Amino acid sequence: MRLTDDERRMRDGEQGEAVQAAMDLLIRYGEVLGAERLVDTDNVCGANIFGPRQMQLCGHAGPDAVFSEFSLDSPEPVEITPMRAQSYQLIGPMDTQHWQVQGLSQEAHDAIEESESYSARHGIHLMNTCTPYQVGNVPVKGEHCAWMESSAVVYVNSVLGARTNVEGRESAAAAMLTGKIPYWGYHLAENRFGSHLVEVAEPVRSSLDWGLLGYYVGELVQEGVPVLDGITEVPNLVKLKHFGAAAASSGGVEMYHIPGTTVEAGSVAEAFGPRRPVQTLRYGQRERRQTYQQLNSTAKDSDVDLVMIGCPHATLSQIRDVCRLVEGRRVHSDSALWVFTPRAIRQVAEQNGYARILRDAGALLMSDTCPAIGQFLPKGTRVIATDSAKQVHYLPAIMKVQGWFGSTEECVESALTGRWQGELR
């Protein structure tokens, strides 16, 4: 890989051992990728909040040692200096308000809280969400970024035209310290054109529809760049959030085009540019039903212990939708309703009275984490329900529970009655 003079100085340790370790990691990573060079970035989203498990694996050698090993792949502890690039913390392991509900011990709470303040002291913005694009980090078209979080990457690449690959913890942390990332993959214009044409023959309207379509497309195109033709209704942030998250879970979609809606394609022809589709897929009623069945394949018992809304983190509009469904009613005594949102949006939800409506109904508005990332559920949970294709893809595998997938209305209703009665309409 070709390095510039300032990159060579970083490699040689002129800016300290943390930057040196970061540059070493970027060089090893870039060479495996086959990247020719690095590119400057000033917009990095990563995940550097640690708990007791990581501290124990580092022999309790302190936060610099934990950051060195887990964030920089440096077994040698180095002294971590402030982040050079604008850096943002993604979703983390703990809700600072409801950590006891998560079942965390005081010791785990204190360790995670200390890790958060360590990140803050090093200049990492504590947004604590999988949806930075909801709360102030909205990259512009062409902006080179280095983001983790597959659902956020596919959103900012596709909807906004930002340029990032799906980074991992170590590469994102190295980008935070150096302001560099390998110039590879979706950083290059020629890799951003469509690969698969998806003829959408079935109306796609609700968030559920968009989740189903995303899950179907991801499974078939895997790492491809799907181009959706036949979308007749303009979606919104919530729907595209569900679509991208689903496509990045069943497959590895990091970029897609909806001609006329997403920024890099005004037409199908523009979406493919010089490429020709390697495959044409047709999404109709049969595909929609099959995908619904796949998403519900882990579930059989209709007693629902937990309903999870907010994967990726809920918008204010989604929180208000849930409020309208629960207002004046109560969550069933054998069930729970948890809604997850960024910390900043929970603040606004308090201001608007939404949080109170949820509390009055016996539901919980949580932030900063989710059951899959934090690995927590109400005690004794056997069956969950969610309106997120992504969450129902992951949570049953991670937590060994059954998972129902359905519309927001069906999910909330199952929390109020304790019974799953969803069906594909």
Next chain:
Amino acid sequence: MRAAESTIMLHGRGLVGGVAEGEALVTRDSISGWGGIEPTGGRIIESRHELAGQSFKDRILVFPGAKGSSGWSGMFHMSRLAGSAPKAMIFNYMNTKIALGVVVTRVPAVTDLDQDPLDVIETGDWVRVDADNGLVVVTRGGRPQTGVGSRQRADGGSDE
């Protein structure tokens, strides 16, 4: 029946240096890291994965590539620290998840082989990965007789 101990040599691009040998665990399904593996035991946990429930610990993992969450590298990084990483990785499809994943797992890794390793290698074959030279040697049907130790494990692994 395949001939016992016939060997096949594959050439490709070594990514992370080093030499390792062991029993192959082969899948045609891409692997998710976060939410797809449980790092302490090195076990595949994705519900609909063909290797669900099996462990790659101390085996040569042969697979198409990485998919899913950006937590891929973090999970394999954790499996190394927990002593449950694969001995080596052989894969076809390059992306950022697998690139960073092999770097932080710090085991020999090769890709771009001159024959599709998924066609050539079967679970239970004995595989030697020389990533310094981009070389993979496959011995059919398990560990060569000249080697030491047990000849072959059952297909599902025996890590319990």
